[in-house]
Amino acid sequence: MSTGNALRSSSALVTVSVLAVLVALPFVLTEFWTTNILVRAMVYGIVALSLTFLAYYGGLLSLAQMVVAGVAGYTIAVSVPGAIPENSLQIPYSLAIPLAVVLATVSGLLIGAIAVRTREIYLLMITLAIAVSFYFFVQANVEYLNGYEGIRNVLGPDIFGVPLRTPYVFYFVALATSFALYALVLYVSGSQFGLVLQGIRDNPRRLSALGYNVAHHRIAAFGVAGFIAGIGGVLITIYNIGISPGTVSTHSTISILIMSVIGGLGHPIGAFIGAVIFTIIDTFAADLYDRDRFNTLIGVVFLAIVVASPDGVTGLAKRAGDLLRGLRLIAPGAVAADPTLQANVPSKD
Amino acid sequence: MLSVRDLRVSFGHAEILQGVSLDVGDEPFAVAGRNGMGKTTLCYAIMGMVPVQSGGVVFDGASIEGKSPTRVSRSGIAIVPQGRRVFPSLTVDEHLRLVSRGKNAAWSIERVYDTFPRLAERKGNGGSQLSGGEQQMLAISRALLLNPKLIIMDEPSEGLAPVLVDHLIEVLKKLANEKIGLLLVEQNLRVATSVASNVAIMLSGRIAATVPASQLSADEALQRRYLGVSTGSH
Numbered sequence: 001m002s003t004g005n006a007l008r009s010s011s012a013l014v015t016v017s018v019l020a021v022l023v024a025l026p027f028v029l030t031e032f033w034t035t036n037i038l039v040r041a042m043v044y045g046i047v048a049l050s051l052t053f054l055a056y057y058g059g060l061l062s063l064a065q066m067v068v069a070g071v072a073g074y075t076i077a078v079s080v081p082g083a084i085p086e087n088s089l090q091i092p093y094s095l096a097i098p099l100a101v102v103l104a105t106v107s108g109l110l111i112g113a114i115a116v117r118t119r120e121i122y123l124l125m126i127t128l129a130i131a132v133s134f135y136f137f138v139q140a141n142v143e144y145l146n147g148y149e150g151i152r153n154v155l156g157p158d159i160f161g162v163p164l165r166t167p168y169v170f171y172f173v174a175l176a177t178s179f180a181l182y183a184l185v186l187y188v189s190g191s192q193f194g195l196v197l198q199g200i201r202d203n204p205r206r207l208s209a210l211g212y213n214v215a216h217h218r219i220a221a222f223g224v225a226g227f228i229a230g231i232g233g234v235l236i237t238i239y240n241i242g243i244s245p246g247t248v249s250t251h252s253t254i255s256i257l258i259m260s261v262i263g264g265l266g267h268p269i270g271a272f273i274g275a276v277i278f279t280i281i282d283t284f285a286a287d288l289y290d291r292d293r294f295n296t297l298i299g300v301v302f303l304a305i306v307v308a309s310p311d312g313v314t315g316l317a318k319r320a321g322d323l324l325r326g327l328r329l330i331a332p333g334a335v336a337a338d339p340t341l342q343a344n345v346p347s348k349d
Numbered sequence: 350m351l352s353v354r355d356l357r358v359s360f361g362h363a364e365i366l367q368g369v370s371l372d373v374g375d376e377p378f379a380v381a382g383r384n385g386m387g388k389t390t391l392c393y394a395i396m397g398m399v400p401v402q403s404g405g406v407v408f409d410g411a412s413i414e415g416k417s418p419t420r421v422s423r424s425g426i427a428i429v430p431q432g433r434r435v436f437p438s439l440t441v442d443e444h445l446r447l448v449s450r451g452k453n454a455a456w457s458i459e460r461v462y463d464t465f466p467r468l469a470e471r472k473g474n475g476g477s478q479l480s481g482g483e484q485q486m487l488a489i490s491r492a493l494l495l496n497p498k499l500i501i502m503d504e505p506s507e508g509l510a511p512v513l514v515d516h517l518i519e520v521l522k523k524l525a526n527e528k529i530g531l532l533l534v535e536q537n538l539r540v541a542t543s544v545a546s547n548v549a550i551m552l553s554g555r556i557a558a559t560v561p562a563s564q565l566s567a568d569e570a571l572q573r574r575y576l577g578v579s580t581g582s583h
Contacts, residue, residue, distance in 0.1 A: 192449070202437060208417065208418040211418075
């Protein structure tokens with residue numbers, strides 16, 4: 001259909017121009033903005049992306065995505081050379097990072113296998129329980145994970161002889177990774193696997209009657225989300241030059257959820273938009289408002305966004321876009337006259 | 350092809366199926382009956398979507414009662430459920446890609462679009478934006494793409510305008526020539542008798558009688574006795 005093609009090419013145009021702006025940004029912004037805002041937003045945004053993927057395409061709201069990221073983070077922290085306290089493994093980054101991502105994917109699958117029979121509030125409670133247990137586990141494990149203090153001096157690999165943590169280098173690595181994972185989510189959502197997931201979200205009984213194993217597909221979705229969150233966990237650990245129980249605390253878990261929700265769960269880009277907004281507010285609120293009470297300001301801003309648009313910033317943008325398109329293309333009254341434009345009540349089973 | 354023997358299903362104290370037996374061969378077979386007689390439960394019981402208390406279901410020589418819907422579907426039975434149950438958030442094209450078995454299967458997406466040109470026109474529309482007739486075509490296509498040996502259709506004519514019911518009858522007759530088995534559950538006697546060669550009449554969870562379609566459509570007394578309706582009144 002011609003309108004579909006026009007829509008696709010215009011959204012491709014938007015994607016290319018946004019990418020161009022993002023590539024140019026570090027040359028315009030100060031290093032503080034590049035590193036402390038944008039890189040931080042991207043590395044945490046990747047974990048939020050994994051949550052959005054599960055929530056939107058699978059209808060599975062999981063609070064255990066920071067656990068998966070933590071598994072990847074702790075894997076590299078306990079295995080690479082240079083980390084303090086010193087470990088006996090001394091595996092180079094080129095092996096430790098793939099290992100971390102594989103273990104994160106496996107733990108994603110495991111969490112999926114545990115949580116697969118539960119839905120909605122019960123899924124939320126089970127994944128929250130997993131998150132809290134993992135936090136206390138890493139805090140209590142002094143022998144390998146160095147307990148409360150965690151593991152420091154995880155500097156990351158060199159990229160073509162340049163340390164990854166060089167500001168520009170880290171920015172572009174984070175950008176390229178974020179974009180690749182974003183593209184992966186879009187690709188998966190359009191594949192047969194992604195369509196089956198969306199079908200399961202709409203009506204699991206129907207999908208099983210069509211010959212699909214609902215449980216296996218849900219577990220696989222947790223695996224894909226684990227892969228994404230694992231890569232996020234590797235970058236978060238290198239960004240923070242180490243990992244401690246604080247990285248996987250309930251506070252971080254909730255932060256990831258907030259990023260996804262204020263960005264909007266209706267589109268994968270929402271995770272990154274939410275992460276940027278969250279990081280900016282989280283960074284500057286203390287300057288704008290009483291140092292002891294800046295959390296109140298953060299809370300009020302989030303409340304305002306969610307009240308104004310329950311489906312987050314992307315939902316707001318979608319509605320504004322529909323409104324504009326409606327003003328331009330459709331004469332008043334056309335919506336009421338054309339039955340195909342009216343949304344029907346979704347059928348349930 | 351499909352043989353159901355003394356099938357019993359209960360929900361709590363209510364015995365919905367009280368020993369149903371029927372045989373579906375190569376010819377289309379219909380089950381007629383008024384509301385609440387257990388027709389939909391029969392469909393669900395064959396598909397494994399409700400627990401079966403006792404009795405047997407044999408399909409293609411293998412026993413399938415008590416198997417999960419996933420396994421039953423993979424053994425070659427597809428269901429077109431009552432009320433269509435298309436996915437509100439997927440487009441027509443996405444529905445078809447979801448179940449497609451590739452270009453070389455007997456039923457491919459291209460063949461579906463050739464058979465139902467209306468669906469090709471509505472490719473990009475969401476499931477909830479389709480009319481009842483279009484949703485029915487989509488639900489039938491979704492079943493066909495699984496390349497089943499047998500299709501169970503639960504009240505396909507429900508909620509369709511009379512002109513669309515005629516179209517549906519044409520479509521079902523065409524499918525009957527495709528060597529796909531058809532178990533048609535219908536309240537609309539005109540649909541049941543024009544598509545199927547034999548019609549089983551269901552009464553309070555039992556098969557009261559199985560009669561040739563031609564005999565049922567001619568015998569108004571029989572219709573009134575079991576169904577309380579006649580083709581003339583429809």
